[in-house]
Amino acid sequence: MTRWRRAGGGLAVALLIxxxxxxxxxxxxxxGVAPGxxxxxxxxxxxxxxxxxxxxxxxxxxxxxxMWITETAADKLARFDLASKTWTEFALRPATRxxxxxxxxxxxxxxxxxxxxxxxxxxxxxxRITEYPAPSGGDPHTLVLAPDGTVWFTKQVANQVGRxxxxxxxxxxxxxxxxxxxxxxxxxxxxxxxxxxxxxRAHLGRLDPGTGAIEEIPTxxxxxxxxxxxxxxxxxxxxTEYEADRLARLDPASGEIQEWPMPSKPSRPTxxxxxxxxxxxxxxxxxxxxxxxxxxxxxxxxxxxxxxNVGVRTLTLDPRGRLWYLGSHSGKLxxxx
Numbered sequence: 494m495t496r497w498r499r500a501g502g503g504l505a506v507a508l509l510i511x512x513x514x515x516x517x518x519x520x521x522x523x524x525g526v527a528p529g530x531x532x533x534x535x536x537x538x539x540x541x542x543x544x545x546x547x548x549x550x551x552x553x554x555x556x557x558x559x560m561w562i563t564e565t566a567a568d569k570l571a572r573f574d575l576a577s578k579t580w581t582e583f584a585l586r587p588a589t590r591x592x593x594x595x596x597x598x599x600x601x602x603x604x605x606x607x608x609x610x611x612x613x614x615x616x617x618x619x620x621r622i623t624e625y626p627a628p629s630g631g632d633p634h635t636l637v638l639a640p641d642g643t644v645w646f647t648k649q650v651a652n653q654v655g656r657x658x659x660x661x662x663x664x665x666x667x668x669x670x671x672x673x674x675x676x677x678x679x680x681x682x683x684x685x686x687x688x689x690x691x692x693x694r695a696h697l698g699r700l701d702p703g704t705g706a707i708e709e710i711p712t713x714x715x716x717x718x719x720x721x722x723x724x725x726x727x728x729x730x731x732x733t734e735y736e737a738d739r740l741a742r743l744d745p746a747s748g749e750i751q752e753w754p755m756p757s758k759p760s761r762p763t764x765x766x767x768x769x770x771x772x773x774x775x776x777x778x779x780x781x782x783x784x785x786x787x788x789x790x791x792x793x794x795x796x797x798x799x800x801x802n803v804g805v806r807t808l809t810l811d812p813r814g815r816l817w818y819l820g821s822h823s824g825k826l827x828x829x830x
Contacts, residue, residue, distance in 0.1 A: 537830045538799055544580045545569055546824025551594035553602070554811035555617070561602050562819055562826060563591040570594075570604060570615060573826060583620055585613070593635040593646065605633035605646055612636065612646055612657060612664075625657050625664050635721075637679045637687075643702075645687050647676035654679070654689055654700055654707070667705050669698055674709070678721035678765075682745035683728045690719035690732055697732070697743065697750075713750055714739060721807070725767040733762035733775060740765070740775055740786060756784055756793040764808040766816065774816055776805035783808070783818065783829065796829065803827075 543549045545567035553561045560573040570583045570591055585591060590608030597603065602615040610630035614623045625644075627633055631651030636644055644657040648666075654676050656665045669676055675693030682688060687700040695717040696709045712719060714737045722732035722743075730743040734752065738760040741752045755762050757780035764776040773786040781803050783796045798805070804822030811817060816829040 538796075538827055540799065540820075540823075540825040540827045541573065541578065543819075543824045543826055544571055544582055548821050549819050549824060549826075550592055550821055551604075551807045552809050552817045552819045552826060553594040553596045554809055554817065555596040555600055555602075556598060556812070557600060558812065560811070560817060560826065561594060561596055561617075563594050563604055565590050565592055565607070565821075570602060572617065583615060583622075585622070589613075593633070595636055595638050595644075597638055597642075603636060603638065603644060605636055607632050607634060612644060612655070614659075625662065627651075627655055628664060628666055629653070635677060635679050637681055639681055639685065645679055645681070647679050647689055649675045649677055649692065652676065654687065654698070656702070665705075667700060667707060670707055670709060671696070674698065678719070678732065680722040680724045680730050680732075682724065682730060684745070686745065688722060688730055688743070688745065690722055692718055692720055692735070695719070710748060710750075712737075712741065713752055717741075720763055721765050723765045723767050723773075725773075726769060726771055731765050731767055731773050733765050735761055735763060735778075738762065740773065742788070753786065753791065753793075756795050757782060763806050764818070766808050766810050768810050768814055768816075774808060774810075776808055776818065778805065783816070798827070800825075 545564040547566035549562050550565045551563045562571050568585045568589045572581045588608045589606045591604045592607035593605040595603045600617050604613050611624045611626040612633050631648045634647045634649045636646035642659040646655045652669050653666045673693040674691040676689045677692035678690040680688050689698045695712045695715050699708045717734035718736035720733045720735040738755045739752045743750050757777045759779040760777040761779035762775050763778045766774045775784045781798045785794050802822045803820040805818045808818040818827045
């Protein structure tokens, strides 16, 4: 261990291009089956140009309503002010490659330095950055914030899960039992247990914070390659099965896993989020769509994104309940009402 060193409603789709607003026709449909056999969702999408569009990766909503993103290839973090529609960038050390992102209740911006082996915390008011180096270095990937201030993060290549005590600055690492597990997406259940996707295998990992013990749970579909996960209001954890083109629901109490095929073929489901109503949002990386899934009806609806090759690897929901996505390939921050 180490210590720190200091949806739809018949709305049009809109694209913000430069300083102007261009409106394009929305895909017709009311949840039925559109040409090509895919159910469609109608909604309003606004896209904003990212200031440094070289492979931006994660968006995160702040308590003040602003949006933060990581600009991975540019070694920057950026804040988007919704009122003024302006960006402020914060430069990091060269080769930091900021990747995962989360904003805590006090407005501190946490990020993983995928290329520099640490997790960082940026004070959005002063710009001061505190670095929490991972004891074995490696590649901090995705992070999640616990209610008590603990920060949990994955290290895909290093095959580890890390823990930061934000009060003491202590950092610990836990190695996955199986070689090649490749811990990726991460979420917490109501009991405080840490769940993570093993992107290299058809398994989920479960870490007991009290003992540090890790159990591995196989997914029903082999070669599923679970990628990202999100906690739901009812306590369930939803995750994407990238290779199997499926969405899955985990009951943390019983360990039961249910799966549903994604609507697009191929889909390559990647990012996942759950809103306050329990509706699940999923990015279909191979189809340039955002799909919604209603657990009560077990039905998908699909919203086509306004351009090709967007590259939505992560998404988030803001305090207003609006969905935001970041196009790693397109260099656009998108808002879906």
